[in-house]
Amino acid sequence: MLIEIKDAPFEPYQRLLEYQAAADFSGKYGATAVFVGSMREFNQGDDVTVMTLEHYPGMTEKYLQKISQEAADKWDILDSLIVHRVGEMLPNDPIVLVAVWSAHRAEAFDASRYLMEELKSRAPFWKKESLKEDTRWVEKNT
Amino acid sequence: MLIEIKDAPFEPYQRLLEYQAAADFSGKYGATAVFVGSMREFNQGDDVTVMTLEHYPGMTEKYLQKISQEAADKWDILDSLIVHRVGEMLPNDPIVLVAVWSAHRAEAFDASRYLMEELKSRAPFWKKESLKEDTRWVEKNT
């Protein structure tokens, strides 16, 4: 169970493979459910050139840890990994990686979705979009 | 929308990245939901050393295509990719990759799970396990 905050671009699938290679659940997992959130070049009809992700250092880690533990308590999973980007990013940049390993698929599917939904509603991150001539805070999680 | 049957080991995340890099949905996707099924070294309490995946050539492709189209019709997704292994494989080898790209997360989550459940119940693949002294056909999809 690991959570990471990154202030520079990261390659989510590469990170996942590294983590998986070093993990102790080799041979035990039959299912890996992965979610990657990434930056779109438009939002609410406007072109977005840059996005800045602010967070509350300390509380972010605390809540990512908390929801990871909740998922581990609710489902029979082997491990989970959450990586979340902060700082300035560009279109197509990965924002978040959630990965869950389990013996069977239902648990991995359920837990990965739980982690994303809880992250989206409880982890203190905020997005600010730079449009061509303006900036705005994203107000809703869509 | 692509489906592939592979008779040799494949690296699912590498394949996903190649596909994504060549796709025309760059900048448009905010969500990627991925499922990887892989071979466990035990099943039903027994060690499994080798697994052989048989399929019905032609019908397999037809049904993977069919369920991919169903997912595209049911949800507002940008693209999907299914890769499925056949032949002899070893513990930890990837068996299946399902990836779905969409603007928002709900559609990617829903569609990827749909693809896996439909694949598991309708695509003509069969697993045979080699135990230490015996072989057996897997009879249930768990």
Next chain:
Amino acid sequence: MSNAVITIKFFASLREHVGQGDAETSESDTKTVIEAWNKATNNMAMPENTLMAVNMDYVEATHPIKAGDEVAFFPPVTGG
């Protein structure tokens, strides 16, 4: 596909159970999927849960078949 032959295929545990992978029969005495089974297996009992396909689409045992069709029998699928 204009000849009178019907191709029959068995997969996985069912192939081992009936002892053959491929068979052929002719249109004249096989009008349905179940008749193709009976002909090709010499009237073996069909295992419960056997799945059937004609030309790579799932069908019921009573589904009609015609010359050129490919009929397949197999156990519940276990991929993924």
Next chain:
Amino acid sequence: MSNAVITIKFFASLREHVGQGDAETSESDTKTVIEAWNKATNNMAMPENTLMAVNMDYVEATHPIKAGDEVAFFPPVTGG
């Protein structure tokens, strides 16, 4: 954390709205989260949907605070 100071933080749009990121107050005149807001913002109206945390746990506006606490105010979160 044994001094009498209470640390107050504002994040994201709320930081811009109140015009400051960090503030401090003392325990003597701030017994609850809402009192910390009033003190630090000079009684600005609190935007609807403002979220509040004490020592990095979500709380309600009436939650008591004590010396050494870190109180945070921020808008609905939009990560992921």
